[in-house]
Amino acid sequence: MTNNGRPRTLFEKVWDAHTVRDQSEDSPAVLYIDLHLVHEVTSPQAFSMLRERGLRVRRPDLTIGTMDHSTPTTPRNELGIIPVADAMAAKQLDTFTQNCGDFGIPMYALGDEHQGIVHVIGPEKGLTQPGMTIVCGDSHTSTHGAFGALAFGIGTSEVGHVLATQTLLQNKPKTMAVNVEGKLEEGVTAKDIILAIIARIGIGGGTGHVFEYRGEAIRGLSMEGRMTVCNMSIEGGARAGMIAPDDTTFEYISGRKYAPSSADWDAALADWGRLPTDDGAAYDQEITLRAEELIPMITYGTNPGMGMPITAAVPAPDEERDYNKKIALDKALAYMDLQPGQQLLGKPIDVVFIGSCTNSRISDLRQAAKFIEGRQVAESVRMMVVPGSQQVKRQAESEGLDAVFRAAGAEWREAGCSMCIAMNGDQLEPGQYAVSTSNRNFEGRQGKGGRTFLASPLTAAASAVAGVVSDPRAML
């Protein structure tokens, strides 16, 4: 599909198909939004804005809500209810229920069988489809780009704009091709790919850009692996990351609740088949990684760009030539209480967290459970497993994964964001070290004073068993 014969990228095709008004010297483009996901934390002030102006939600039928960020993940009580202990969180959840009810937005509340992390439920319900524009007041909306959608996080004012008009004002971003060629070795996963990309380009390396992940190793990933990669695009500074849809994508979508019905399926497939980047289309930037060269990755610092192969040593600030980077590294190592040149392998840990919109899907849980089965979580380690949605939880339980985790000594929880953002009481104590499958290792992100090593579910499971940071390849 070309536009006046000019080859276009996947991103350009989706962008062009959604411009209500083109970008001009005077104003940004006006972009139509196909799907708006809302949650309790970044929406209340947007609904207030609508109320103040007497506006309605223009398209409740293109909007869906779920509770995830401030929800507890503790077990249900004898009434089948998951009690909210925190009064402010309870008020926020009540406000969300009220807002969705008043404005006619379908919503999955705490306790609902469909509730879950917003970026887990969109794809699992078949709402996330190729070629769509998808937004949410959450930076990890980039996840949905795994389907060839243009999906990005927005602020609360913009949530209000989309609620009221189904459009957004956007300046057209640049594009960056991120090629991952070759095949992954055993024990190396999608999470390691994205941590390696971010370590290479840095946390601001993609600012102003949309990534398109390409290459044999990306094509070889499952949809859930692709979601893990796209999820962390924002940690490389890119608001969105996309992957061209292919048979893997179509197979995943087929038969899901909101997937095109059989009558519409062939037409949808024909449309989606035209989305991949045309031969000869140009990107503003391009980088290439070799999959065979990757090994399990881990972060050592206080942003996701501070990552390294798990067998490497913590870098030395004195060897950093850029003064500002040296200062940042000094500060990060002080917070993490790590020494330059130190190996992380063998470092004792306190907590292992498997969950978050990055790594809480069924394949993540299967991978961790397979590793854990027949082994025990180390005495000194608290391991939490938090499924991304109630649907993932039920699936895992039907496969007996919960029993595997429990038998090993891990906690099996209700669905939610949990310790990734530590808003709901699931958090690290000051000074604790965690190996976490989440997406951010910022200071205090998982609890004030807590220290996070980001890694794959496999590395997390291996570390839980050993009680220290461990390379899963040695234990497979």
Place this chain on the structure above:
Amino acid sequence: MEKVKHIQGTIVAIPVNDIDTDQIIPARFLKVTDKDGLGKAAFCDWRYLDDGSTPNPDFILNNPAYAGASVLIAGNNFGCGSSREHAPWALIGAGFKAVISTEFADIFRNNALKNGLLPIIVDEETQEQLFSLADEDPSTSVSVDVDAQRLTLPDGRQIQFPLDGFSKYCLLNGVDQLGYLLNLDDEVRDYEARNPQRVATTA
């Protein structure tokens, strides 16, 4: 939104790269349902000692000499991380009217502009000069002319900064973008008529 035409104020520097939104406002303060009172949560975990209430004497915003500063000079890539608009709300609540850095994360920059908090991009040399000025003399004041996209340093040096025409128009006139979008209703209807909806969440 109030009109933002000129900004004049003293500066304070946090010369740290990649200040993320979890530092600007930790997630535990996001359980609010309005925008009020977030200023006291700005940089909370840097501002207070481990007990959460004793001011950290080493943190620059606790130094009385910098009280009342309204222009923040920050390290590269300010505002990376989450989409929380609570970050600009907290900075505004803490008295800031502008942030100066070499680069801003995309979502933060968008959020800041929608709230009248001006993100000013300068080169590294200017950033270094401002770090030094702030360090040497807490009474250092800068002025900003939004229409001219010009930052004036105490020595009279003038620096142009980028600002897209639309954001500038909105700042100068105190217009918010929602009004603009609401006026496009006919065009949106045309678009919807030409493009059938992809999914129906209410189905």
